[in-house]
Amino acid sequence: MAAGRTPLMAGNWKMNLDHLQATHLVQKLDWTLRDAKHDFGAVEVVVLPPFTALRSVQTLVEGDKLSLKYGAQDLAVQDSGAYTGDISGAFLAKLGCTYVVVGHSERREHHGESDELLNAKVKAAFRHGLIPILCCGEGLDVRKEGKQVEHVLAQIEADLKDIPQDQAKTIVIAYEPIWAIGTGEVATPEDAQEVCSAIREKLAELYDQETADAIRILYGGSVKSGNVAAIMAKEDVDGALVGGASLEAEEFAAIARYQSHNK
Numbered sequence: 001m002a003a004g005r006t007p008l009m010a011g012n013w014k015m016n017l018d019h020l021q022a023t024h025l026v027q028k029l030d031w032t033l034r035d036a037k038h039d040f041g042a043v044e045v046v047v048l049p050p051f052t053a054l055r056s057v058q059t060l061v062e063g064d065k066l067s068l069k070y071g072a073q074d075l076a077v078q079d080s081g082a083y084t085g086d087i088s089g090a091f092l093a094k095l096g097c098t099y100v101v102v103g104h105s106e107r108r109e110h111h112g113e114s115d116e117l118l119n120a121k122v123k124a125a126f127r128h129g130l131i132p133i134l135c136c137g138e139g140l141d142v143r144k145e146g147k148q149v150e151h152v153l154a155q156i157e158a159d160l161k162d163i164p165q166d167q168a169k170t171i172v173i174a175y176e177p178i179w180a181i182g183t184g185e186v187a188t189p190e191d192a193q194e195v196c197s198a199i200r201e202k203l204a205e206l207y208d209q210e211t212a213d214a215i216r217i218l219y220g221g222s223v224k225s226g227n228v229a230a231i232m233a234k235e236d237v238d239g240a241l242v243g244g245a246s247l248e249a250e251e252f253a254a255i256a257r258y259q260s261h262n263k
């Protein structure tokens with residue numbers, strides 16, 4: 001984590017929690033963080049519930065003036081029309097979403113999402129004023145061959161094709177090695193730093209150094225309260241995209257409070 005970038009802790013709930021459970025978790029998370037006097041300006045906290053819980057989360061956040069932010073896990077390329085089952089970025093913006101995940105490895109894998117499609121999704125997100133959390137990462141086979149940097153940079157370059165600098169500056173990138181997702185096998189802080197710093201260099205090449213320095217790069221894959229501080233100590237890691245450990249209020253709050261654990 002370098003000075004000048006605000007750390008971001010985002011909880012990707014994946015396909016977990018109905019809207020009632022979501023309300024409960026958000027309330028508990030908010031109480032826990034408030035009790036700890038969490039400074040939301042110093043570490044941003046974001047939840048990414050399923051679509052069906054977004055309206056409930058919006059009501060809670062707006063009604064009770066909560067400081068945490070929220071977003072969705074995916075969006076459609078198109079803005080409206082005959083696309084049964086798809087969700088427009090326009091609807092997400094109307095629900096007060098700040099962020100939207102684009103290109104999670106589970107969608108790349110289970111829904112065959114290509115870099116070309118993800119590039120269109122990044123553009124759709126920006127069209128509606130949403131900040132994409134663009135995911136990238138290599139599988140175990142690629143890691144075994146030692147080609148993780150090359151693989152991830154190719155994803156980033158393709159996914160950001162024709163994205164102008166003023167938009168790129170606001171994007172969030174999440175490096176999530178697939179072999180570390182939900183496996184308990186966390187990448188070492190050095191593994192995370194290797195790829196995150198390469199991503200930043202690529203961003204400087206695609207745009208300029210100032211843009212690259214402004215972009216937040218998260219690490220994701222088996223992040224827990226016990227390992228987050230070591231990962232956050234790395235220069236180019238600006239936060240975490242957390243799956244399993246974000247489903248428990250106290251654990252996710254402890255992740256957001258990683259600095260207090262470090263003292």
Ligand SMILES: O=C(CO)COP(=O)(O)O
Pocket residue numbers: 012104176180181182183184220221222223241242243244245
């Ligand atoms: O995929 C992830 C977040 O998007 C990581 O999931 P886990 O934290 O459960 O490994």
